[in-house]
Amino acid sequence: MPETSFQGQIVDTEPASDVFLVIGIPGCGKSSVSAELARRFPLGAHIEGDHLQDLIVAGGHLPSPEEDLEADRQLLLRARNAAVLARSFHAAGVVPVIDDVVVRRAHLDFYREQLKGLPLRLIVLAPSAEVVSRRVAERDKVLADDWSFLDEALRKELTGEGIWFDSSELSLADTVDAVLADGRV
Numbered sequence: 001m002p003e004t005s006f007q008g009q010i011v012d013t014e015p016a017s018d019v020f021l022v023i024g025i026p027g028c029g030k031s032s033v034s035a036e037l038a039r040r041f042p043l044g045a046h047i048e049g050d051h052l053q054d055l056i057v058a059g060g061h062l063p064s065p066e067e068d069l070e071a072d073r074q075l076l077l078r079a080r081n082a083a084v085l086a087r088s089f090h091a092a093g094v095v096p097v098i099d100d101v102v103v104r105r106a107h108l109d110f111y112r113e114q115l116k117g118l119p120l121r122l123i124v125l126a127p128s129a130e131v132v133s134r135r136v137a138e139r140d141k142v143l144a145d146d147w148s149f150l151d152e153a154l155r156k157e158l159t160g161e162g163i164w165f166d167s168s169e170l171s172l173a174d175t176v177d178a179v180l181a182d183g184r185v
Contacts, residue, residue, distance in 0.1 A: 013093040016043070019086050019118045020095070021111060023102035023158075024125035025150040027132045029167055029175065033125060034099035036176045041095040047085050049100030052078040063101070065149070076110055083114030090118055103154040108161065122162030123179055126154065131168040 022034045031048055038044030053060065053074065061071035079100065086096035102108050112120070129151045163182055167175040 012091040016041075016090045016093050016095040017119065018095055018121050019090050019115060020097040020121045020123060021102075021115070021162075022097060022099045022123045022125060023108070023162075025103060025132060025148070025154055026101055028125040028127055029172070030099035030101070030125055032172050033123075033167070033175050033179070034097045036172055037179060038095065038097040040176060040180060043094040045085075045089045045094050045096050047082050047089075047096055047098045049078055049082060049098070052081050055081075075107065079107070079111050080114055083111065086115060087118065101150070103150045103157065105157045108158060124154070124158065124162045124164045125175070126151075126164050126166055127168040128166070 020034070020037060022030050022037070024030050031046075031050070034048070035046045038046040053062070056074065061068055061074050063071050063075060082098045082100065086098055089096040098111075100111075102111065108122075129148055132151065133148060163179075165175060165178055167178075170178065
């Protein structure tokens with residue numbers, strides 16, 4: 001590589017058009033939909049909350065159904081780090097698509113604060129609980145706990161927030177098409 005390869009290079013360009021936050025319960029299709037959504041843009045990045053959690057290689061506390069204040073703190077840390085990455089990609093003209101399990105108002109409010117000033121598009125994936133259970137049973141990724149109870153929390157605390165998609169009867173491509181076809185996106 002020539003010595004002048006990076007001279008005069010500018011990382012930040014025209015900002016990206018949107019920043020997506022795709023939320024829902026475990027098994028609803030967030031990661032698959034987010035990766036495919038990011039691929040639909042000329043420049044797109046998929047920021048997966050689970051992968052950010054995996055960066056903590058010592059002392060990590062995974063979410064659990066029982067109260068764990070350290071796990072809660074680490075969830076907010078991963079949200080902050082997802083927002084830092086999203087800001088960086090957005091400024092460089094890359095559409096960031098964050099996916100994370102967000103079912104509580106306080107968690108969503110934290111994300112919104114971290115992403116303040118960006119053109120945020122909140123996408124809520126909400127297939128039926130029965131479909132999620134079937135998808136979880138069919139996939140390679142094994143969940144340590146049954147998280148189906150989060151569906152009720154999501155619907156109770158976040159109804160009316162963002163754009164909701166019941167992807168129960170939609171393929172991956174159809175779900176992404178629906179997200180992109182929505183007039184607010």
